Amino acid sequence: MNDLSYHKKKLVFSKTDISSVAQKYKTPFFLYSEEILSRNYSSFSDAAKNAGLNDPLICFAMKSNPNRELVKILAKLGSGADIVSGGELKRALEAGIPADKIVFSGVGKTAEEIEFALKKDIYSFNVESIEELELINKLSRKHKKTARICFRLNPVVKPKTHKFISTGNKTHKFGILEKDVLDSLKKKSLWTHSRLVGLSIHIGSQLLDLKATGQAIKRLSEIALMTNISLEFLDVGGGLGVDYHPDETKKMPQISEYMKLVAKHLEVHFYSKTDLRPRVVFEPGRKIVAKAGIFVMSVLRNKVSEDNHFLIVDGGMNDFMRPAIYGAYHGLLPVREAKNQVRCHVVGPICETTDCFASDRDLPKLQAGDHLVLADTGAYGYSMGSNYNLRGRPLELLVKKNKELKVVNRPQKYEELL
Numbered sequence: 243m244n245d246l247s248y249h250k251k252k253l254v255f256s257k258t259d260i261s262s263v264a265q266k267y268k269t270p271f272f273l274y275s276e277e278i279l280s281r282n283y284s285s286f287s288d289a290a291k292n293a294g295l296n297d298p299l300i301c302f303a304m305k306s307n308p309n310r311e312l313v314k315i316l317a318k319l320g321s322g323a324d325i326v327s328g329g330e331l332k333r334a335l336e337a338g339i340p341a342d343k344i345v346f347s348g349v350g351k352t353a354e355e356i357e358f359a360l361k362k363d364i365y366s367f368n369v370e371s372i373e374e375l376e377l378i379n380k381l382s383r384k385h386k387k388t389a390r391i392c393f394r395l396n397p398v399v400k401p402k403t404h405k406f407i408s409t410g411n412k413t414h415k416f417g418i419l420e421k422d423v424l425d426s427l428k429k430k431s432l433w434t435h436s437r438l439v440g441l442s443i444h445i446g447s448q449l450l451d452l453k454a455t456g457q458a459i460k461r462l463s464e465i466a467l468m469t470n471i472s473l474e475f476l477d478v479g480g481g482l483g484v485d486y487h488p489d490e491t492k493k494m495p496q497i498s499e500y501m502k503l504v505a506k507h508l509e510v511h512f513y514s515k516t517d518l519r520p521r522v523v524f525e526p527g528r529k530i531v532a533k534a535g536i537f538v539m540s541v542l543r544n545k546v547s548e549d550n551h552f553l554i555v556d557g558g559m560n561d562f563m564r565p566a567i568y569g570a571y572h573g574l575l576p577v578r579e580a581k582n583q584v585r586c587h588v589v590g591p592i593c594e595t596t597d598c599f600a601s602d603r604d605l606p607k608l609q610a611g612d613h614l615v616l617a618d619t620g621a622y623g624y625s626m627g628s629n630y631n632l633r634g635r636p637l638e639l640l641v642k643k644n645k646e647l648k649v650v651n652r653p654q655k656y657e658e659l660l
């Protein structure tokens with residue numbers, strides 16, 4: 243059975259009847275599945291091994307979903323973490339991810355965050371500017387350490403994805419250009435308390451076409467060889483997409499295909515030209531957790547303004563931002579199956595026109611109190627939410643492997659917002 247499908251007219255997620263959960267807990271809430279999360283992680287990790295990649299390390303991109311219980315599950319499966327803040331570092335460590343499996347990306351690391359990460363001896367700082375390297379080297383001297391540095395290379399490629407989540411070109415704030423990487427290696431003063439141990443790329447997110455990924459791995463390999471340093475790892479980043487829309491299902495590369503492409507490009511452009519055998523690091527977020535979560539809402543009321551039928555729900559763009567900021571498509575499924583009869587706009591309570599989960603979507607006639615699911619919301623859902631309009635953050639629930647339901651984050655109360 244599909245992870246989210248109807249069974250006797252009732253919508254079931256990861257073998258759990260959603261209506262029974264919605265009767266017990268107040269909407270809106272996120273519902274996650276331990277089984278799907280674990281399966282997604284294992285498929286990714288097994289595919290990397292099956293493609294013959296050297297000692298792969300999967301660093302889950304914490305920004306996609308830093309829920310403590312979810313990260314704990316991944317930690318137990320052996321996952322590392324890709325972090326971008328001191329908060330994410332604390333969360334990863336608390337959840338049991340060892341420091342030597344943590345890579346720290348991001349263009350704006352503060353001195354405080356760097357010192358904390360140095361003290362914890364993280365696997366690597368994925369450095370995004372020369373000034374950042376100067377600061378890390380200085381702080382590393384202060385703490386009598388040698389910082390492990392990985393340059394995030396800007397490979398100057400153009401992946402096919404939404405422009406807001408494309409990161410691999412010159413005009414983007416991310417990564418360092420080839421020339422700057424190579425020039426900095428000549429400046430001894432930058433390396434007194436730092437050592438280059440890796441090179442990384444991350445060219446964008448929700449990638450369904452892997453052409454640019456191949457080009458970027460080629461650049462990564464060529465420049466890694468040009469450093470003349472015996473690097474411990476090559477980090478190919480995250481970005482592998484999922485099928486949010488049914489039309490994307492055919493386009494979506496399988497994990498095994500993606501791993502074959504990574505392995506092939508590394509073999510042709512790196513391993514075949516050297517005796518060095520650096521391990522391969524990955525930073526997936528969406529592919530691991532997007533399909534492991536749904537967002538359950540209640541219908542508040544219908545409003546028909548001439549030709550426009552608005553279905554007003556209790557979840558808003560503050561809870562789930564992707565449709566509002568990227569115009570992203572997410573499936574909408576009523577918890578009780580029925581024939582589609584109305585074409586409507588599914589909108590939330592937030593005072594913004596962009597607070598709209600779907601425009602012109604065909605749905606059955608729904609009434610106040612009926613439940614509706616926004617699909618594939620495990621990644622970049624709760625983590626991007628806000629208190630806009632002074633709304634408390636929603637409840638997060640987990641269906642465990644034994645089918646038990648666990649509250650993994652209670653809803654925020656008004657008192658906690660002040």
Ligand code: LLP
Nearest residue numbers: 303347444447448480481525526527528622
């Ligand atoms: N590594 C780095 C350095 C990143 O910046 C990101 C995502 C990842 C890994 C994980 O990428 P993934 O495998 O999840 O595609 N809010 C947007 C996505 C922003 C991605 C930011 N960086 C969305 O909802 O589509």
